[in-house]
Amino acid sequence: MPIVTVQVTREGTTPDRSSVSAEEKAAIIKGVSQVLLDVLNKPLESTYVVIEEVDLDNWGWGGLPTVQYRKQRAAAAKS
Amino acid sequence: MPIVTVQVTREGTTPDRSSVSAEEKAAIIKGVSQVLLDVLNKPLESTYVVIEEVDLDNWGWGGLPTVQYRKQRAAAAKS
Amino acid sequence: MPIVTVQVTREGTTPDRSSVSAEEKAAIIKGVSQVLLDVLNKPLESTYVVIEEVDLDNWGWGGLPTVQYRKQRAAAAKS
Amino acid sequence: MPIVTVQVTREGTTPDRSSVSAEEKAAIIKGVSQVLLDVLNKPLESTYVVIEEVDLDNWGWGGLPTVQYRKQRAAAAKS
Amino acid sequence: MPIVTVQVTREGTTPDRSSVSAEEKAAIIKGVSQVLLDVLNKPLESTYVVIEEVDLDNWGWGGLPTVQYRKQRAAAAKS
């Protein structure tokens, strides 16, 4: 009876969207539940999946808020 | 000094409400803190309780988003 | 389908024990599951409870490891 | 940069083992990271996966420790 | 590659604000990432920080929702 928690930033996969879509969430739920079935033989109905979307301001990486860190990395990649 | 995290779907207990009410949250906080006092003798003032309400789209069960899984189970129960 | 996570320090409730006993864990599981049934009408079989025991060294309070913080408070209480 | 936390009971998939094997852990890590790549286009190197094995005594279901709940269900299935 | 999760109540540090500001979040991210670098020599770019703001209703302390517990303590401090 696994519990899988998936934390992602709240942003879209295309420029016109600002969050993960319902279809994408369903695909994540299906995919990770299947992994637990395939690897550990856990029946689908015993797995809970919780998706947590985290605002970009609330996610830090490299000692910076994500947006600033991405800019820094993009600038470094160019130089 | 326990920490109790309670994750529930964001939905009401009656059809006219779409989330857990403030009274219900207070009752959960009171109840689980009391369990820790009764069983482990932890003083109420040393217990933190955090309630996380999770959107139905973000909670998966049976490899599906919750709403779809419930429909599937309800259909199976009828047949 | 709630998930309740209970984090407590790994220590006994009596001097001769160094961890939470199996009976105490069962009582915690029973108690918090019952709270979710009573308050939100969640069936017992849809609630998962996960108990995490945390070594005393790994739990901080008051900016100190727990054991040191307790000593500090006990000393302050005497003075 | 997702974080995926997988909580499972500490037990083997065959009677001769008492925990998840290193190969199974590697397969879980590979599988869930791939789901995030496929669905949200997250590069593998930005995904962290944390597997938490939970002792059977510390996992509750149906208001009971897991082992007792499984026995109860098995008995109910027979009757 | 540490993951640091910071859970705080959703409220401002001054009366005119009702949540943690973007500047405060950036300072938390910078500060805790630096601690991991200083103490464990973890490079900044390997540390993820996730800040979770919890509504006051959803945080319990002393067996009560936070706002009620604070009132109770303030009243006790006066008497």
Next chain:
Amino acid sequence: MPIVTVQVTREGTTPDRSSVSAEEKAAIIKGVSQVLLDVLNKPLESTYVVIEEVDLDNWGWGGLPTVQYRKQRAAAAKS
């Protein structure tokens, strides 16, 4: 009343040690509690810090267990 959870791999900072030392844990607890005091004015005694050490096998990065991913990166850096 913040809760700070610090997840790190269970390994030493020098070759002769296989886990985080008690002194390092105390420094982490002190450091992150101080950040919350400095930035959000949270009193030290209201902050809980929980350190979770995760076995290397149980931490995935780049779709691989950590040790394999580090080897892959080290090999790539040389070429």
